Amino acid sequence: MSIDVNYATTRADAATSVAFESALESARNHNSGPLAHLIDGQQIETGEVFVRVNPAHPGEVVTEAHAADSALVAAAVSAAKRAQRQWRRTSTVARAQALRSAQAEFQDRLVEIAGILSAETGKSRLEALGEAKEVVDLVDTYTTQFEESGDFRKRMNTADPNEENTDLLRPYGVFAVIGPFNFPAALNVGMATAALLMGNAIVMKPSDKAPRSGATVTEILARHLPVGVVNLIHGGAATGKALTDASVDGIAFTGSAEIGWNMVRSLGDGAFGRPVLAEMGGKNVTVVSRHADLDAAAEGVARSAYGLSGQKCSACSRVVVEADVHDEFVTKLVERVNALRVSDPEDADAFMGPVIDANAVARFEEAVAGARAAGARIEAGGDRPDREGYFVNPTVISGLPIGHDLTRRELFLPFVTVSRVDSFDDAIDEANAVDYGLAAGVFSADNTEVEEFLDRIEAGVLYVNRRSGATTGAWPGIQSFCGWKSSGSSGKGGLGPWYLQGFAREQSRTLPIA
Numbered sequence: 001m002s003i004d005v006n007y008a009t010t011r012a013d014a015a016t017s018v019a020f021e022s023a024l025e026s027a028r029n030h031n032s033g034p035l036a037h038l039i040d041g042q043q044i045e046t047g048e049v050f051v052r053v054n055p056a057h058p059g060e061v062v063t064e065a066h067a068a069d070s071a072l073v074a075a076a077v078s079a080a081k082r083a084q085r086q087w088r089r090t091s092t093v094a095r096a097q098a099l100r101s102a103q104a105e106f107q108d109r110l111v112e113i114a115g116i117l118s119a120e121t122g123k124s125r126l127e128a129l130g131e132a133k134e135v136v137d138l139v140d141t142y143t144t145q146f147e148e149s150g151d152f153r154k155r156m157n158t159a160d161p162n163e164e165n166t167d168l169l170r171p172y173g174v175f176a177v178i179g180p181f182n183f184p185a186a187l188n189v190g191m192a193t194a195a196l197l198m199g200n201a202i203v204m205k206p207s208d209k210a211p212r213s214g215a216t217v218t219e220i221l222a223r224h225l226p227v228g229v230v231n232l233i234h235g236g237a238a239t240g241k242a243l244t245d246a247s248v249d250g251i252a253f254t255g256s257a258e259i260g261w262n263m264v265r266s267l268g269d270g271a272f273g274r275p276v277l278a279e280m281g282g283k284n285v286t287v288v289s290r291h292a293d294l295d296a297a298a299e300g301v302a303r304s305a306y307g308l309s310g311q312k313c314s315a316c317s318r319v320v321v322e323a324d325v326h327d328e329f330v331t332k333l334v335e336r337v338n339a340l341r342v343s344d345p346e347d348a349d350a351f352m353g354p355v356i357d358a359n360a361v362a363r364f365e366e367a368v369a370g371a372r373a374a375g376a377r378i379e380a381g382g383d384r385p386d387r388e389g390y391f392v393n394p395t396v397i398s399g400l401p402i403g404h405d406l407t408r409r410e411l412f413l414p415f416v417t418v419s420r421v422d423s424f425d426d427a428i429d430e431a432n433a434v435d436y437g438l439a440a441g442v443f444s445a446d447n448t449e450v451e452e453f454l455d456r457i458e459a460g461v462l463y464v465n466r467r468s469g470a471t472t473g474a475w476p477g478i479q480s481f482c483g484w485k486s487s488g489s490s491g492k493g494g495l496g497p498w499y500l501q502g503f504a505r506e507q508s509r510t511l512p513i514a
């Protein structure tokens, strides 16, 4: 079945929908005992068992898994170190072939993977199918870049006719790969593929909120690579901490800023620094000028703010609007938000599924109470649908004072604040007044304003007048996904052309000409 879905797709064809529904049902009923770790090619079934429930029906356990303790983590790192010695000497052609072979299996199992993603995270079918397709495109994009890189090896000039000089990129060794719950297939596979192509071995720790999603894609990678190059351990924060404290040579992390920056600090605090490629949170803004097409702006914001229930690092969570068009924009946004369908992902028309867990629901209720206490207007939502599960309604808030905490802190919820400012210049100041710098959008028909936005905005992923998603929808090989400020530690983004190099260090070699 050929499936062409991305995060801007608005409908799946009938055959894909039927296949997805069957995959979702089977994933929801698949629990056949705790998932094992994968270390040196062996399935290891030790450690306390934790469970993941279906967020649409929290009484149903979808997955169980064993959590790894620090001894098991150390065993996984040792296995990876042993395997990496050979893997780094494997020809670049053979490394690329191994990843191409995994890519083919990801493509063959795309709908099955989408079902597992939706069962564990509550993603709608289009979000789940989009993520499963992103997995395939990520492997393809990085492998193509790798194949075209000339082996990351360059012949240099020489100052001595008896010498030849080469500059090359060499792997660090073993990378810990630690991923978040919201894209537990694409982000884990993206980080892992880049590390592996560059000659590193990995120890993967997926989120404990999506262990089967992480395990399924990691086991596919493992099957196509030599034993021990890809290892998998399960668990939550304690297992993650044990992994970052172990003797890994680097970390690829995607998750919240607090945890990511702690890793950066802790790996920098030794006899020598080790790389932490961390992609972190956002408080992504859309600027709406008085020269904007307000229908396009409202649609772009609604799609970005509420897709995946606002649980994208790229989600638009604040809109800054020029005063002249504030009320009209809010009216148009509210119309669209009230039309969004919040439902179980098994419902073909569900736009928003549940949020991830009870903590997210509590955070939603606290945020709404905070907005009310500050005298803000709840323009849409602010409550929960009357149904079982971790569902909340898409929410629009206006009238919060400039600088209010709810306009600064990442909530990771379908919760959008709209702020009124006097000028386009003030809008950019307000847009930049957060620590984060991930994605940002602008709506304006005035080219001078657009240029001003592009020049001044402090974020790594920018979109202009984008109706299909004001701040979301980056795709491998099309938009790089680079966090500025507290949103990223390396100044380079996943999905883009400079990512692979972060997984290697440079070496210069001067040899006598024989």
Ligand SMILES: NC(=O)c1ccc[n+]([C@@H]2O[C@H](COP(=O)([O-])OP(=O)(O)OC[C@H]3O[C@@H](n4cnc5c(N)ncnc54)[C@H](O)[C@@H]3O)[C@@H](O)[C@H]2O)c1
Pocket (backbone or CB within 6 Å): 178, 179, 180, 181, 182, 183, 187, 205, 206, 207, 208, 235, 236, 237, 238, 239, 240, 241, 242, 244, 254, 255, 256, 257, 259, 260, 279, 280, 281, 282, 312, 313, 314, 410, 412, 438, 481, 483, 487
């Ligand atoms: N910039 C990006 O590309 C990007 C993409 C997706 C998500 N995110 C961000 O991820 C966050 C949401 O995901 P989440 O709630 O799973 O994030 P999180 O930071 O809570 O967890 C991420 C991963 O870190 C592990 N972890 C938790 N504590 C740890 C510790 N002390 N040491 C080591 N590992 C630890 C978790 O088990 C999980 O696997 C949001 O902030 C979102 O913006 C960023």
Ligand SMILES: N[C@@H](CCC=O)C(=O)O
Pocket (backbone or CB within 6 Å): 007, 182, 183, 311, 312, 313, 314, 315, 471, 472, 473, 474, 475, 481
């Ligand atoms: N690549 C996705 C975001 C991934 C993070 O959560 C987007 O651009 O919307």
